[in-house]
Amino acid sequence: MPGKPAATPTYSPRGQKYLVRNRIYSAGQVPAVACVVPDVVLRSQKAVQRYLNAFQDCLQRAWKPVVVRAGVRFRPSAVYAVRQGSKTACGTFAEKDHAYYCPADSGIYFDWEELGQWEDYGHVAAQVYTLVTMAHEFGHHVQELVGISTYYDDRWGEVAGSAHLEPMRRHELQASCFGSAFLGANQTPLDLYGARYEAYLSEASYGDHPPATARDHGSPQSNTEWAAAAFTAMSPAACNTWVAPRAG
Template structure:
């Protein structure tokens, strides 16, 4: 893993999918659902969540759909593996000293993510390929143009397994000292890395190409909410370690998902927090089977998004 090899982005509408996912450029899922991008829109990141405790469904309230729209084999194999993350001890660098410090912080947390997820990949017989993080303010990535800062703060590119997290974007949105926001974003994007390694990423793209716009958006939300649930699984695996102090650690990072936006693409703030909590309290990757969840647990246009902070 090269800690300096870091970038984030999302394919634009002018970057069509290749004929094969095994082409020279890996597939980006359709831009309409903002796949693989943590759409922490600036107006939504700096919000005061008005979600009351117990306002959303709990993990036990999430019930399977009668006719789930799921990628056929990869998502099912991942769910049925019952694999558990390893408990990891993380003591990352202090990110509060600017871009270089953030790069070191991400490098350390990536190491924790790799160690936590390795038992899952081993159980599935999947080759482990480390992800890298790019904090540079790049304009292009291996997956296409980086979207504007007001559209995305983070993005995973499956072409080179790079998580793009331009430091200036997140620091401007939440400040350079908000560790939970940095941690939640990285853990979510790493969730897309797990989806890519296990085949869910490709199968979700195939599913989207076979359905209409409304169903495409639903597949996208299931895809994004699973990545958020995966983030929750990791935050639980690291909760009793040196990953931040109690006021900045994993528990607070779970709550950070309540500030996420992107209703149509990511499910909205309530469901983001719901699925992060589901992962945080789950026993295995089976807890994150968003593909079999009922439509009410996936959301859509009727879901509430994050709102600007009150004056």
């Protein structure tokens, strides 16, 4: 967690069960799968949807056995290429929404028009940004499946004001960490080497980088450290953000 380490947080028995001792941490490594995503230019809704569909298939095939080993029934997600102003099961997709996971319909919603702007930076940048972001949002789906998000949501009403930010950082860092566990396990089929690996490192370290004002996703240093551990371990065992020391 960002800041000077202090005491680790304490949780109720339910928190211990769902956050600290969740069975996902002992469910083993994320497997490599035969992941083939189309090499398309991400400038149209059709192209983006095709790319997201293919990558989601990789994520679901890799994560399903891990979730099942955690003692939970796997439920597939859905993915939608939308634009600002589109209606989703979690409300209107707003200008600030680049991508998000919606637990109401297990949907991942992506701003396809923004990806065209990423193509202006380069095709590799656009593709890897999409992979990292999609892997993060699917990490939220895993959290939802195994009960982490349910307990996190239950606690939301128990804290006030800026106190929300500390558990939010843990939740977001964990989703990114789950994403990196998948990407590390599938480095070869996704060709995350050379320029593509450097692009991954850049995206995985972003966090609450200026001009971000709310400290809700963790510092770049925290994101870098959690991502590196998960990419190497290729396992959710490296992603128990709930036992990290509180920020001082």
